[in-house]
Amino acid sequence: MKIAVCVNHVPDTEAKVRISSDGKTIDKAGINFILNPYDEIAVEQGLQLKEKFGGEVIVVSLGGDSNKETLRKALAMGADKAVLLKDDSIRDSFAVAAALADALKEINPDVILLGKQSIDYDNSQMVGLVGELLNLPSVSVVVKLEIQDNKIICEREIEGGHEKVESQLPIVLSVQKGLCEPRYPSLKGIMAAKSKPIEEKQIPAVNSKVETISLRMPQSKAAGKIVGTDSTAVKELVRLLHEEAKVI
Amino acid sequence: MKILAIAEQREGKFKKTAFEITKAAKEIADKLNCEMVSLVIGSAVESIASELGGFGATRVIVVDDPQLNYYSTTAYTKIISEIAKKESANILLLPASQIGKDLAPRLAVKLDAGLVSDCTALKIEDGNIIATRPIFAGKIISDVKIVADVQIFTLRPNVFTAGSSNGAPATVEKVAVELTQADFAAKAVETKVAVGRPDVTEASIIVSGGRGMKGPENFKLIEDLADVLGAGVGTSRAAVDAGWRPHDEQVGQTGKTVAPNLYFACGISGAIQHLAGMSSSKCIVAINKDKDAPIFQIADYGIVGDVIEVLPVLTQEIKTLLGK
Ligand SMILES: Cc1cc2nc3c(=O)[nH]c(=O)nc-3n(C[C@H](O)[C@H](O)[C@H](O)COP(=O)(O)OP(=O)(O)OC[C@H]3O[C@@H](n4cnc5c(N)ncnc54)[C@H](O)[C@@H]3O)c2cc1C
Ligand SMILES: Nc1ncnc2c1ncn2[C@@H]1O[C@H](COP(=O)(O)O)[C@@H](O)[C@H]1O
Numbered sequence: 001m002k003i004a005v006c007v008n009h010v011p012d013t014e015a016k017v018r019i020s021s022d023g024k025t026i027d028k029a030g031i032n033f034i035l036n037p038y039d040e041i042a043v044e045q046g047l048q049l050k051e052k053f054g055g056e057v058i059v060v061s062l063g064g065d066s067n068k069e070t071l072r073k074a075l076a077m078g079a080d081k082a083v084l085l086k087d088d089s090i091r092d093s094f095a096v097a098a099a100l101a102d103a104l105k106e107i108n109p110d111v112i113l114l115g116k117q118s119i120d121y122d123n124s125q126m127v128g129l130v131g132e133l134l135n136l137p138s139v140s141v142v143v144k145l146e147i148q149d150n151k152i153i154c155e156r157e158i159e160g161g162h163e164k165v166e167s168q169l170p171i172v173l174s175v176q177k178g179l180c181e182p183r184y185p186s187l188k189g190i191m192a193a194k195s196k197p198i199e200e201k202q203i204p205a206v207n208s209k210v211e212t213i214s215l216r217m218p219q220s221k222a223a224g225k226i227v228g229t230d231s232t233a234v235k236e237l238v239r240l241l242h243e244e245a246k247v248i
Numbered sequence: 249m250k251i252l253a254i255a256e257q258r259e260g261k262f263k264k265t266a267f268e269i270t271k272a273a274k275e276i277a278d279k280l281n282c283e284m285v286s287l288v289i290g291s292a293v294e295s296i297a298s299e300l301g302g303f304g305a306t307r308v309i310v311v312d313d314p315q316l317n318y319y320s321t322t323a324y325t326k327i328i329s330e331i332a333k334k335e336s337a338n339i340l341l342l343p344a345s346q347i348g349k350d351l352a353p354r355l356a357v358k359l360d361a362g363l364v365s366d367c368t369a370l371k372i373e374d375g376n377i378i379a380t381r382p383i384f385a386g387k388i389i390s391d392v393k394i395v396a397d398v399q400i401f402t403l404r405p406n407v408f409t410a411g412s413s414n415g416a417p418a419t420v421e422k423v424a425v426e427l428t429q430a431d432f433a434a435k436a437v438e439t440k441v442a443v444g445r446p447d448v449t450e451a452s453i454i455v456s457g458g459r460g461m462k463g464p465e466n467f468k469l470i471e472d473l474a475d476v477l478g479a480g481v482g483t484s485r486a487a488v489d490a491g492w493r494p495h496d497e498q499v500g501q502t503g504k505t506v507a508p509n510l511y512f513a514c515g516i517s518g519a520i521q522h523l524a525g526m527s528s529s530k531c532i533v534a535i536n537k538d539k540d541a542p543i544f545q546i547a548d549y550g551i552v553g554d555v556i557e558v559l560p561v562l563t564q565e566i567k568t569l570l571g572k
Contacts, residue, residue, distance in 0.1 A: 011384065013385070013501055013520065013521050013524075014520065016387075017384045017387045017388055019388065026384070026388070037502055038502070092362075093353070093363070094356065094357075094362070094363070097353075097357075119384075119385060119501055119502075120383065120384060121383050121384075122365075122366065122381075122382070122383055122384075122385065123365050123366075124349050124365055124366070125352070125353040125356075125363060125365055126353070127353070128321075128350060128351070128352065128353030128354040128356075128357075129353040129354075129356065129357055131353075131354060132325070132353065132354040132356075132357035132358060133357055137321065137322055137433040137434035138321060138350075138354070138434065139321070139434055140321075140346070140349065140350045141346060141350075143495075156346070157346060157496060158346045158347070158439065158441070159263075159345060159346060159447040159449050159450050160441045160442055160446065160447035160450070161439060161440045161441035161442050161447075161496075162439070162440045162441075163318075163319065163436045163438070163439045163440075164436060164437050164438040164439070164440070165434055165435065165436050165437070166434075166435060166437050167433060167434040167435070168433065171434075177495055177498075177502055177503070178495040178496075208395070209356075209361070209362030209363075209394060209395060209396040210362050210363070210364055210392050210393070210394055210395070211392060211393055211394075211395050212390055212391070212392050213378065213391045213392060213393055214390070214391050215383075215388050215389070215390050215391075216388070216389050216390075216391075217387075217388065217389070218382070218386060218387070218388070218389050218527075221545075221546055221548075223544070223545060224532070224534075224544065224546075224547040224548040224549055224550055225548070225549050225550070226539070226544070226549075226550045226551070226552055227549055227550065227551055228551055228552075228553070229551070229552045229553050230551075230553045230554070230557065230558065231553065231557050231558045231561040231562075233551050233553070233558075234551070234558060234561045234562045234565050235565060237533070237549055237551060237562070238562070238565045238566055238569055240549055241510070241531070241533070241549070242569060245510075245531045245548065245549075247453070247509050247510040247530070247531045248453070248477065248510065248566065248569070248570075
């Protein structure tokens with residue numbers, strides 16, 4: 001089974017994100033970047049499929065040279081090969097998807113795994129964009145999956161429960177927390193990753209369809225009211241919620 | 249210019265987002281002085297379609313087909329893109345629900361459209377729609393615009409208010425879209441939905457408990473309060489990682505994003521990744537024994553105290569208030 005995993009290189013969740021002087025982009029200075037947490041789950045799922053069915057796991061990332069750190073991490077977890085689609089410019093989701101789809105077409109995988117969302121721009125678009133561009137079925141927010149012959153049965157998260165979805169390979173999937181627990185790279189894996197190939201590809205420019213006008217910091221909220229220090233404060237709290245905030 | 253508003257239903261009942269989307273579409277249509285049409289897809293859904301009239305819809309298209317008893321990404325993509333083309337709609341609004349998020353990117357490719365997901369506000373400037381959306385888990389707010397002929401926006405549930413129905417009627421048109429086996433390349437075959445408490449993404453009140461609840465048994469106190477209020481139950485990652493609560497209750501950056509009217513954070517410290525999922529809640533109440541817990545910086549009301557002691561009293565007090 002040939003498995004491709006799309007991995008994104010994103011600021012650490014703890015990072016203090018600042019706006020650049022252009023007012024439209026993020027200042028990357030001093031920010032620690034990591035393998036997108038959902039993509040870590042996707043890599044793990046890819047490795048588990050390989051362990052079960054044989055084959056290979058190819059990780060693909062679009063971005064600058066620093067994305068190699070994220071690709072190395074995936075290789076250290078056990079992926080076989082990596083492809084870096086080199087582009088330092090700003091692309092919207094569609095422009096990223098177009099380049100990913102081109103590269104994926106060439107790889108021609110049976111299963112394409114992505115994360116549910118990138119924790120930088122929180123778009124949650126890539127699985128559908130890539131699926132439609134490749135004219136393949138897609139299932140998003142997958143929390144359980146089973147493959148038999150050419151058939152795949154997934155459970156995806158919906159409001160208040162799960163939905164069981166049937167489809168055929170090849171398929172594009174986005175994974176959600178709960179599907180599997182990502183492994184830590186072993187020392188051996190980290191050493192091995194150093195000699196695994198990262199193929200670099202130049203990619204054509206694609207016009208973005210979404211333009212950022214401006215970025216701003218959220219309005220900070222005034223500190224709230226401390227109503228009390230034990231259950232004697234409850235009466236007053238309930239009164240405030242009922243009469244002042246009018247939420248109950 | 250014409251707006252197509254997708255009204256989501258499940259099992260023949262509209263989701264709250266259906267009314268939110270209808271109302272938002274109506275407001276934009278009024279501002280842009282353009283037409284709007286609503287679309288309902290499903291099996292045996294014709295009878296509910298006119299409900300949208302009460303929220304501003306005048307014309308509702310219904311695609312009603314027994315094959316659509318469950319959701320199918322591929323079939324829904326075909327239906328919506330065909331209707332959009334037939335109607336020459338160039339602005340599509342969908343909820344940023346699991347279905348809306350699943351469909352919107354596929355539609356964007358089919359219709360050669362630009363897509364902005366999970367918007368928290370839409371405004372009109374010089375005849376353009378400017379969408380506001382939080383990025384970096386709410387640490388930054390961005391204003392964006394689409395530079396393509398067809399524009400698709402998904403709207404964050406609970407943020408755009410629908411208000412209540414004014415009872416106005418709408419004309420309902422049944423439209424058939426031919427569907428073959430190939431259109432169901434991915435199809436749901438079963439849904440497992442827990443009955444009882446609402447999901448956190450849909451609840452207008454959420455009661456969340458964290459590591460400060462000390463153990464899974466004490467979540468009974470959270471559930472009791474939630475049940476009195478008809479609220480959803482949420483939790484922090486710490487409680488999920490400890491195995492006290494299921495993943496699908498987790499609120500935060502790697503959990504669910506919620507925007508209820510009222511959010512109770514009980515024994516939750518307020519780590520940045522938790523705030524990422526709930527900071528757009530309209531009213532936040534924190535109960536925490538540490539007065540320096542960061543949750544108090546975004547809470548509207550707080551009690552610096554022991555949740556185990558405070559929660560039962562709170563539940564009782566609210567019961568009394570609500571006459572239960
Ligand atoms: C990549 C990544 C993603 C993450 N995603 C998420 C996410 O989606 N959601 C999320 O929630 N977290 C997430 N986290 C984890 C987050 O950083 C915190 O660790 C987590 O939110 C802490 O949960 P907590 O507030 O329940 O626990 P703690 O931080 O341990 O806080 C417990 C609180 O309870 C209080 N307390 C203790 N006893 C009592 C008592 N008897 N009465 C009242 N108060 C009491 C304490 O004062 C403390 O403030 C993520 C972390 C990472 C690295
Ligand atoms: N630049 C990128 N390179 C590779 N994969 C990406 C990139 N951006 C997004 N993805 C994939 O798409 C998923 C969803 O991202 P998004 O739609 O941006 O929220 C991520 O979890 C990744 O799997």
